[in-house]
Amino acid sequence: MSSAEAVLTEISAGRKLQVQHLGMVYERDGEAISALEDINLEVSEGEFVCVVGPSGCGKSTLLNVLAGFLSSTSGSVTIDGERVSGPDPRRILVFQERGVFPWLTVEGNIGFGLSKLPRAEREQRIAHYVQTVRLQGFEKAYPSDLSGGMKQRLQVARALAVNPDILYLDEPFGALDSITRVIMRGELLRIWQTERRTILFVTHDIDEAVQMADRVVVLSSRPARIKDILNIDISHPRNISSPRYLELRDELLKQIGLAYEI
């Protein structure tokens, strides 16, 4: 391999997602409100990035722009060098709650994005992702029979089934109780480690971010600007009472401007 080629592969491997000077201004009651301001971010292939920030700062707006549901008013989002102009099955957004289709069974939900595949392949993929998110035995169940955590696992399975290269998660565990939330973090990490997708995970939970992410992007309050990007240099599985963990967590709390003595 020539050195030029090596540089090229390094660039494409290094930059899955590139956000440049992203800005978002919208109008409410005739007043211009700035939601995002000059966001610059690069995410590499297979990386797990958490975005944290005070509630209402524009985290969800950022994710909706990245996923192509909203268009930015300035700057650009490129994935593999291709500009994002709308929603695309190659990157799936997982919502906080009520994202599964209540009229479809678990199988029907997972197979939702697979209607163009031949039957045998579709069934094989459904079976695989039922396994991945551990919903065996619930294939024929409807979402109304599932717990909150199971519904979120179902949403993740439905997203993974279409083989996306990026998974956007918008506070996916925010509506769950604290015990289920901890279990779900472990599940998502396990899935991430076996499936190796690029993950962008929005949360307002600092512990969640430090437990899961390779890097944590800290946003300021509205309009959201990137305050800092923290490397979480602890290997998995992470000891959540190790000095380094606590140090990073305190750093994040400070960044967000929260007192960590109550």
Added chain:
Amino acid sequence: MSSIAKPRVWESFFWPIIAAVLLLAVWHYSVVFTGTKVFPSPMNVKAGVVELLHHHVLWAYILDSLRRVALGFAAAVLVGIPLGLWLGWNAVAHQVVNPVLQILRPISPIAWIPVAIIFFGVGDRAAIFLVFLASFFPIVLASISGVSSVPPVLRSTGRNFGLSTLELLRRVVFPAALPQILVGVRVALGIAWLVVVAAEMVAVDSGLGYLVIDSRNSGKRYDLVVAAMLMIGIIGLVLDLIVRKIETIRSVRWGFRNAT
């Protein structure tokens, strides 16, 4: 017994039967005590039902009424649901059509009878048209409101998986709105059954509505009038039970609050 407690099995049969027997007794003795020669007693009505059954005319009339409802109602479902989905989806179309819908909606289908007769003459088609009109509005309005209450998250998800607008309507919006649409369908069927009877009193010479008015006009046979009314009630109840059955299908049951 508190009103929340579930009645025991024998109670769920026993009390309704007692209520019916009481009602029949009140009816019977009211006729006996007032000595009316016009209004029939329950026994007269029973004899009337038997007489109608022997004439075979009752079955033919029931089928006529059911056929008119089936045709008018089916047309309303086939036109009303797609139209409602489209109007719920397309804000501009809704803005254009909504004022017309809102003006036409409160007009009783009965008021359309003269117009229907001008359009279609006295006959089946006028009655079917009236049934269509009566069921059309509840179905369209339920479909529109069903679409507008589809959670944005589900629409976004559909688009995320690369669905075209038509696919999105078919695979996300329609199933999401279906429980609400079914409520409209059920209301529409109830109204359709009310209206077919009224239409048959004026626009045609067969059917249960015609039986009621004809029994009165030709010899004041009030035993037959009440017998026909009874049949109308029973068939209406059966129709409602059938539509309720649809609401228990698994893929729509999620949308009904008190469903188990």
